[in-house]
Amino acid sequence: MLSERLTQYSEWTEAKLAELLSTGERAPILQESMAYSVFSGGKRIRPALCMAACELCGGDAQDAVYAAGALEMIHTYSLIHDDLPAMDNDDMRRGKPSNHKAFGEANAILAGDGLLSLAFYALSLCPDSDALSAIAKGAFEMVMGQSLDVNSGGDESLLRQLQDYKTGALFRAAVSAGAACAGASAQQREALVRFANAYGMLFQITDDILDCEGEASALGKTVGKDVQEGKTTFATVYGLERAKEYAKTYAHEAREAVLSVGGDAAFFTELINYTLTRKS
Amino acid sequence: MLSERLTQYSEWTEAKLAELLSTGERAPILQESMAYSVFSGGKRIRPALCMAACELCGGDAQDAVYAAGALEMIHTYSLIHDDLPAMDNDDMRRGKPSNHKAFGEANAILAGDGLLSLAFYALSLCPDSDALSAIAKGAFEMVMGQSLDVNSGGDESLLRQLQDYKTGALFRAAVSAGAACAGASAQQREALVRFANAYGMLFQITDDILDCEGEASALGKTVGKDVQEGKTTFATVYGLERAKEYAKTYAHEAREAVLSVGGDAAFFTELINYTLTRKS
Numbered sequence: 001m002l003s004e005r006l007t008q009y010s011e012w013t014e015a016k017l018a019e020l021l022s023t024g025e026r027a028p029i030l031q032e033s034m035a036y037s038v039f040s041g042g043k044r045i046r047p048a049l050c051m052a053a054c055e056l057c058g059g060d061a062q063d064a065v066y067a068a069g070a071l072e073m074i075h076t077y078s079l080i081h082d083d084l085p086a087m088d089n090d091d092m093r094r095g096k097p098s099n100h101k102a103f104g105e106a107n108a109i110l111a112g113d114g115l116l117s118l119a120f121y122a123l124s125l126c127p128d129s130d131a132l133s134a135i136a137k138g139a140f141e142m143v144m145g146q147s148l149d150v151n152s153g154g155d156e157s158l159l160r161q162l163q164d165y166k167t168g169a170l171f172r173a174a175v176s177a178g179a180a181c182a183g184a185s186a187q188q189r190e191a192l193v194r195f196a197n198a199y200g201m202l203f204q205i206t207d208d209i210l211d212c213e214g215e216a217s218a219l220g221k222t223v224g225k226d227v228q229e230g231k232t233t234f235a236t237v238y239g240l241e242r243a244k245e246y247a248k249t250y251a252h253e254a255r256e257a258v259l260s261v262g263g264d265a266a267f268f269t270e271l272i273n274y275t276l277t278r279k280s
Numbered sequence: 281m282l283s284e285r286l287t288q289y290s291e292w293t294e295a296k297l298a299e300l301l302s303t304g305e306r307a308p309i310l311q312e313s314m315a316y317s318v319f320s321g322g323k324r325i326r327p328a329l330c331m332a333a334c335e336l337c338g339g340d341a342q343d344a345v346y347a348a349g350a351l352e353m354i355h356t357y358s359l360i361h362d363d364l365p366a367m368d369n370d371d372m373r374r375g376k377p378s379n380h381k382a383f384g385e386a387n388a389i390l391a392g393d394g395l396l397s398l399a400f401y402a403l404s405l406c407p408d409s410d411a412l413s414a415i416a417k418g419a420f421e422m423v424m425g426q427s428l429d430v431n432s433g434g435d436e437s438l439l440r441q442l443q444d445y446k447t448g449a450l451f452r453a454a455v456s457a458g459a460a461c462a463g464a465s466a467q468q469r470e471a472l473v474r475f476a477n478a479y480g481m482l483f484q485i486t487d488d489i490l491d492c493e494g495e496a497s498a499l500g501k502t503v504g505k506d507v508q509e510g511k512t513t514f515a516t517v518y519g520l521e522r523a524k525e526y527a528k529t530y531a532h533e534a535r536e537a538v539l540s541v542g543g544d545a546a547f548f549t550e551l552i553n554y555t556l557t558r559k560s
Contacts, residue, residue: 023420026441030427081393086385105366106430109389110423113361113396117419120400124413132412133404139397140303143390147310150386161306 002270006048009068012061013047014039016069020122024114033103033111034118037076040094045203045271046071046170050178052267053192056258059182066126067135067177070119074139075170077115080108082146092222130180138173141165154232160201163234167207168200191261195268198253202275205247208233212240214279251276282550286328289348292341293327294319296349300402304394313383313391314398317356320374325483325551326351326450330458332547333472336538339462346406347415347457350399354419355450357395360388362426372502410460418453421445434512440481443514447487448480471541475548478533482555485527488513492520494559531556 017038024031047068054064083090083098084105091101100108116139123132145165152158175192184192211226212235226233234243251272258268297318304311327348334344363370363378364385371381380388396419403412425445432438455472464472491506492515506513514523531552538548 024424027424027427027445029431030424077393081389084389086389107427109361109364109366110427110430112393113357114420114423114427116393116396117416117423120403121413121416121420123400124409124416129404133401136397136401136404140394140401143394143397144304144307144310147307147387147390147394150390151309165307 001266002274005052005267006044009048009051009061010044012051012065013044013068013072016065016122017072020069020073020118023118023121029103029107030110030114033099033107034076034114036102037080037093037099037111038073038115040096042072042076042094044072046075046174048271049171049174049196049199050181053175053178053184054182056192056261056263056265056268057179057182057184057188058263059178059184064131064178064181066122067128067131067174067181070122070135071170071174071177073115073119073122074135074142077112077119078142078146078170080112080115084108087146087150090222128177128180131177134176134180135173138169138176141169145169152232154230156232156237159232159234159237163204164197164200167204168197171196171200171203188261191257194257195254195261198250198257199272199275202247202250202254202272205234205243205250206275206278208235209240209243209247210278210280211235247276282547282554285332285547286324289328289331289341290324292331292345293324293348293352296345296402297352300349300353300398303398303401309383309387310390310394313379313387314356314394316382317360317373317379317391318353318395320376322352322356322374324352326355326454328547328551329451329454329476329479330461332551333455333458333464334462336472336541336543336545336548337459337462337464337468338543339458339464344411344458344461346402347408347411347454347461350402350415351450351454351457353395353399353402354415354422357392357399358422358426358450360392360395364388367426367430370502408457408460411457414456414460415453418449418456421449425449432512434510436512436517439512439514439517443484444477444480447484448477451476451480451483468541471537474537475534475541478530478537479552479555482527482530482534482552485514485523485530486555486558488515489520489523489527490558490560491515527556 021035050068050071051061051064055061080099082088083093084100090098092098099111145162148158148162172193175196176189179189179192214223227236254272255269258265301315330348330351331341331344335341360379362368363373364380370378379391425442428438428442452473455476456469459469459472494503507516534552535549538545
């Protein structure tokens with residue numbers, strides 16, 4: 001059930017992304033480098049959350065497909081820029097060379113800039129002003145989170161705030177935009193934002209845990225990098241056991257919040273369980 | 281007259297930019313690095329074109345102030361990213377250290393990403409869907425131009441197309457968005473786009489000429505860099521004399537186009553003359 005709906009949402013998102021990326025055909029290397037990272041086997045969680053939130057609030061998933069495409073382009077741009085030598089300096093992403101390794105640094109910077117610009121062009125094609133506002137806010141908060149991360153010097157007291165911006169912001173944007181595309185009530189949107197806050201923490205904590213004990217082959221990236229580099233993560237600050245407890249607590253919070261929206265929330269509850277026990 | 285209106289537009293833009301940048305207060309270094317480049321004495325040509333286009337089409341300049349602020353943030357982000365070591369590797373900008381020299385490369389990448397995101401957040405606060413669409417298209421085309429520049433290997437046949445994207449696109453976005461904020465007719469918008477196409481070329485050609493014979497003290501950046509680095513510009517490809525002829529031709533085209541909009545176009549014609557004879 002979960003995997004079927006993820007596959008369906010993903011197919012709709014892929015089709016829209018292919019259409020949107022064709023805008024870049026007059027700058028072939030830009031188009032190629034954007035497509036390289038956009039079509040590299042991402043799980044499309046943010047588009048799925050956006051379309052599922054739209055359906056949960058009584059809308060048609062297709063109403064949210066431009067927002068879904070925009071969210072995935074914003075997520076992808078953030079990965080490309082995060083991987084740059086001046087940032088996290090990651091050579092691998094999703095099991096293949098990261099964008100700057102494949103296309104060089106200048107083209108990777110531009111691939112990110114292009115995707116971020118194109119995301120907002122996508123939103124202008126299907127303008128729901130609340131969806132635009134939610135996604136622009138999420139995109140900006142994500143940059144704030146990355147800035148705190150780059151400059152915090154591993155300050156543990158900033159960890160939650162930082163991750164709330166880095167990871168939570170785009171999940172909030174996804175469900176808010178999806179709800180907006182369905183014309184949801186303020187109450188439904190608030191409940192979905194509470195879900196996203198908790199789900200974002202769950203997602204980040206399980207990501208940190210995977211960095212410690214996951215398998216490189218399943219993750220498509222280097223394992224143990226956080227500890228090696230002395231990074232401040234939920235796993236390194238609290239230890240694996242407490243991090244796993246936190247993950248369960250946030251999973252519970254996320255479940256409660258999404259059930260309070262009303263309607264069939266099976267997709268969300270299954271996604272929460274999947275994330276809590278994920279291997280990649 | 282020209283300088284008074286430029287000053288007025290600039291003051292309105294500064295006020296809106298200060299308000300918009302306060303959004304970043306919870307990530308102090310991001311906010312500081314964005315403000316460093318945004319408030320570094322730019323001439324605010326794009327906001328001025330946006331507000332003047334709005335007025336020329338019968339609107340109030342204040343209707344276009346969010347679009348004007350967004351345009352300046354997008355212009356500033358493009359300068360920050362263009363100056364990066366992996367791109368043009370410029371140490372100076374507007375007479376002071378470029379953003380990555382002042383804040384480091386990671387913060388400069390993020391300052392650009394933050395400004396681009398915040399620009400679209402600004403547009404979501406005052407949503408005119410045509411203005412959003414014009415600005416998003418301009419932002420994307422600008423990236424296409426930069427990509428062609430980085431990858432063209434100095435191919436002269438690409439020069440016009442490349443500069444049309446790099447410089448023209450944001451001028452087109454400025455007048456289109458301004459016109460949209462005034463509810464202009466399709467005819468008015470088309471005439472303004474023709475103006476922007478010609479004015480963009482005029483602006484770029486005079487910029488190339490200044491790089492050859494301008495004074496570093498007036499420009500606030502290195503002079504003669506294009507020739508030194510073997511860059512393909514209008515001045516290096518056609519020589520100074522022919523480049524100056526082209527500038528006059530485009531000035532003429534720009535004048536004709538803006539006069540065909542109807543109304544008092546004095547601001548535009550004076551700006552064209554100013555640009556044709558500019559020293560910085």
